[in-house]
Amino acid sequence: MEILFFLSSGLFLGWSLGANDAANVFGTAVGTRMVSFRAAAIVCSIFIILGATISGAGAAHTLGRLGAVNALAGSFTVALAAALATFWMTRLKIPVSTSQAIVGAIIGWNFYSSSVTDAASLTKIMTTWVACPLISALIAVSLFILVRWVINLSKPHLLRLDAGTRWGLLAVGAFGSYSLGANNIANVMGVFMPDNPFSDLSVFGLFSLTGTQQLFFLGAVAISVGVFTYSERVMGTVGGGLVRISPVPALVIVLAQSITLFLFASQGLEHFLASRGLPTIPLVPVSSSQAVVGAILGISLFKGAPIRYNVLGGISLGWLATPIVAGVLAYFLLFFVENVFDQQVSRVVEYRIDGPVRTELIRRGVDAEGLGELGDELFTNSVKFKHDLEKSAGLDDQHVSLVMDMSRLGLWDVEEAVIANDVDTHWLTTGQLDALRSLSGRQFVHAWRFHQALAEASPEWRMKPKATVNKQANKELKKKLEYIERLFKVASPSANPEKEQS
Amino acid sequence: MSLFKSSHNIETKIDGFFDTVAEGGLVYRAGVRAYLAGDTADFEHAIVSIDKLESQADKLSKEVEAHLYSHSLIPEHRGDVLGLLENSDNMIDTAKTCLYQFSVEQPSVPEEFHDGFRKLADSGFSAVEAVIVSARAFFKDVNSVKDNLYKVHHFEKEADGISDRLKRSVFASDLELAHKIHLRYFALNVERVSDRAEEVADRLAIYAIKRTI
Numbered sequence: 001m002e003i004l005f006f007l008s009s010g011l012f013l014g015w016s017l018g019a020n021d022a023a024n025v026f027g028t029a030v031g032t033r034m035v036s037f038r039a040a041a042i043v044c045s046i047f048i049i050l051g052a053t054i055s056g057a058g059a060a061h062t063l064g065r066l067g068a069v070n071a072l073a074g075s076f077t078v079a080l081a082a083a084l085a086t087f088w089m090t091r092l093k094i095p096v097s098t099s100q101a102i103v104g105a106i107i108g109w110n111f112y113s114s115s116v117t118d119a120a121s122l123t124k125i126m127t128t129w130v131a132c133p134l135i136s137a138l139i140a141v142s143l144f145i146l147v148r149w150v151i152n153l154s155k156p157h158l159l160r161l162d163a164g165t166r167w168g169l170l171a172v173g174a175f176g177s178y179s180l181g182a183n184n185i186a187n188v189m190g191v192f193m194p195d196n197p198f199s200d201l202s203v204f205g206l207f208s209l210t211g212t213q214q215l216f217f218l219g220a221v222a223i224s225v226g227v228f229t230y231s232e233r234v235m236g237t238v239g240g241g242l243v244r245i246s247p248v249p250a251l252v253i254v255l256a257q258s259i260t261l262f263l264f265a266s267q268g269l270e271h272f273l274a275s276r277g278l279p280t281i282p283l284v285p286v287s288s289s290q291a292v293v294g295a296i297l298g299i300s301l302f303k304g305a306p307i308r309y310n311v312l313g314g315i316s317l318g319w320l321a322t323p324i325v326a327g328v329l330a331y332f333l334l335f336f337v338e339n340v341f342d343q344q345v346s347r348v349v350e351y352r353i354d355g356p357v358r359t360e361l362i363r364r365g366v367d368a369e370g371l372g373e374l375g376d377e378l379f380t381n382s383v384k385f386k387h388d389l390e391k392s393a394g395l396d397d398q399h400v401s402l403v404m405d406m407s408r409l410g411l412w413d414v415e416e417a418v419i420a421n422d423v424d425t426h427w428l429t430t431g432q433l434d435a436l437r438s439l440s441g442r443q444f445v446h447a448w449r450f451h452q453a454l455a456e457a458s459p460e461w462r463m464k465p466k467a468t469v470n471k472q473a474n475k476e477l478k479k480k481l482e483y484i485e486r487l488f489k490v491a492s493p494s495a496n497p498e499k500e501q502s
Numbered sequence: 503m504s505l506f507k508s509s510h511n512i513e514t515k516i517d518g519f520f521d522t523v524a525e526g527g528l529v530y531r532a533g534v535r536a537y538l539a540g541d542t543a544d545f546e547h548a549i550v551s552i553d554k555l556e557s558q559a560d561k562l563s564k565e566v567e568a569h570l571y572s573h574s575l576i577p578e579h580r581g582d583v584l585g586l587l588e589n590s591d592n593m594i595d596t597a598k599t600c601l602y603q604f605s606v607e608q609p610s611v612p613e614e615f616h617d618g619f620r621k622l623a624d625s626g627f628s629a630v631e632a633v634i635v636s637a638r639a640f641f642k643d644v645n646s647v648k649d650n651l652y653k654v655h656h657f658e659k660e661a662d663g664i665s666d667r668l669k670r671s672v673f674a675s676d677l678e679l680a681h682k683i684h685l686r687y688f689a690l691n692v693e694r695v696s697d698r699a700e701e702v703a704d705r706l707a708i709y710a711i712k713r714t715i
Binding site: 032146 | 575
């Protein structure tokens with residue numbers, strides 16, 4: 001029952017996401033009155049549910065962003081803070097990135113739990129604010145010129161153009177909604193997967209839904225309810241509040257947004273190009289909210305249409321405020337949840353640079369002299385550990401993160417029962433499963449030793465050389481390793497290093 | 503696909519509407535000519551025709567209006583299209599009123615003024631014809647709308663000139679003052695069709711700018 005309570009904040013986050021992000025896919029269509037709000041909400045909801053249940057569940061082995069939070073009550077609170085921040089922005093009719101609200105809330109959790117914040121996530125947010133609208137604006141203007149040229153050349157009847165634009169807006173909106181569901185459901189529901197209260201269900205013997213699919217379906221329904229009940233506000237801003245938009249530019253805007261996300265965030269495309277020896281497009285952090293606003297501004301500036309700068313100022317402030325508000329809220333809510341409701345919001349992560357870790361680090365090129373000063377000391381505060389590594393050992397960022405990763409303690413027990421009952425045999429290859437079985441009965445206190453043992457048992461558990469063409473395969477392998485790690489972890493920290501058998 | 507089928511249906515109706523208005527222009531010119539020529543049968547036929555055409559144009563424009571609203575089509579240009587249809591309908595209404603006035607009041611037009619009245623009706627018809635070409639372009643090729651609009655202004659100006667000369671010559675004649683005033687009234691009536699065409703042209707110029715992508 002406890003899980004159902006914790007699930008509520010995930011559902012609230014889903015609701016906020018629907019209320020805010022639906023505007024990115026249907027805002028311009030509704031704003032130009034080409035598609036009624038009701039029709040948009042129905043199409044959007046159907047495709048969000050399909051995307052979340054079909055494609056979202058495909059990536060169900062990842063916990064989403066909130067996976068960084070290592071206690072369920074912590075995840076609940078972080079999701080609640082992100083949802084509240086997004087909800088506030090929705091009340092102000094500002095399109096914001098829900099992912100940034102989540103990242104902001106996680107940073108709040110990092111501060112609260114003395115965990116290290118990855119500097120890259122901050123840089124990523126700031127890059128998204130600038131680069132994403134800029135890229136999207138350029139794509140929108142290029143696409144607009146092209147579309148205008150085609151229309152002037154083909155001279156369609158006003159009514160035919162209207163019908164075509166309407167179909168286009170519906171189709172792109174449906175596609176965008178599908179992606180919205182598929183890409184965001186893990187952020188909304190992923191963290192609750194290990195405690196999923198649902199079991200597999202057969203629907204009239206026609207098809208069966210896994211527990212994860214049911215959980216994701218529930219999350220998608222929450223997003224859809226958000227779309228129906230509260231998305232009209234932000235749609236008003238995107239579809240006409242910022243700039244008055246005509247139907248054809250409205251279609252160009254959503255198309256430009258989709259293209260921006262596809263070109264600059266698609267690892268599938270990057271892999272496709274790299275595997276054919278073609279130059280790849282650099283991946284840039286992008287967000288659909290930022291892309292849609294960039295596209296609107298690009299076309300307006302190109303056409304010389306008047307922009308409502310007060311609305312634009314509000315949106316910019318909203319972008320800036322979202323992660324900050326989410327972070328601050330998370331910090332205070334965590335304090336409240338921990339001290340008033342007596343819930344564990346974070347688990348201590350322990351680090352120790354013991355003999356085997358030191359040997360492996362030296363093998364991997366880390367300067368051993370600096371590490372010597374840190375000795376066999378047990379660290380329970382990652383911020384302090386990081387600080388010591390930087391100051392005492394004088395390591396650079398890359399080596400600091402390597403040392404932290406390798407010296408992290410835990411207890412992983414490769415139990416035969418877990419291999420037989422819990423491992424997803426469809427996802428892992430036969431070679432990977434065999435390797436796992438060969439480790440049956442062994443225990444590890446370091447995740448990297450577990451990885452190493454797997455790699456020794458089968459080449460299918462080995463990372464490929466660093467190259468763009470291998471990026472996707474390595475990412476998939478990393479996901480599998482994280483999944484295996486999570487599945488076999490029996491205790492965090494305080495594990496007895498003597499137990500390790502390798 | 504019903505969206506495309508529905509739009510094709512309404513396209514046909516809009517085309518039919520402009521065909522009707524253009525035909526109304528032709529009938530108006532033929533009617534004035536028949537009256538001046540004293541050809542009663544042709545004139546009566548024109549009266550019957552313009553009556554039918556005016557009803558047909560009304561019916562079509564109402565159907566288009568209802569369809570555009572009930573299917574929420576062209577939300578951005580719906581008002582403009584309805585304004586365009588309404589104003590175009592005014593042209594045929596004015597033409598009908600003009601012929602009816604000839605039929606009711608049976609003005610006596612001396613031979614020397616026939617040419618002026620004929621030319622006035624010709625200019626009115628030409629203005630209607632040119633504005634219909636532009637109106638059709640508004641739907642299909644907005645960039646060429648202005649290509650015909652100058653013709654409308656030209657014919658309207660021409661009609662103004664003809665009307666002015668006609669009225670001057672009427673008042674310079676030896677006719678009774680009441681007769682002169684009656685003829686002036688008819689000159690104004692015949693001229694009014696080109697004025698309506700110019701009103702449509704003025705609106706079209708603005709609608710075309712709004713519709714440019």
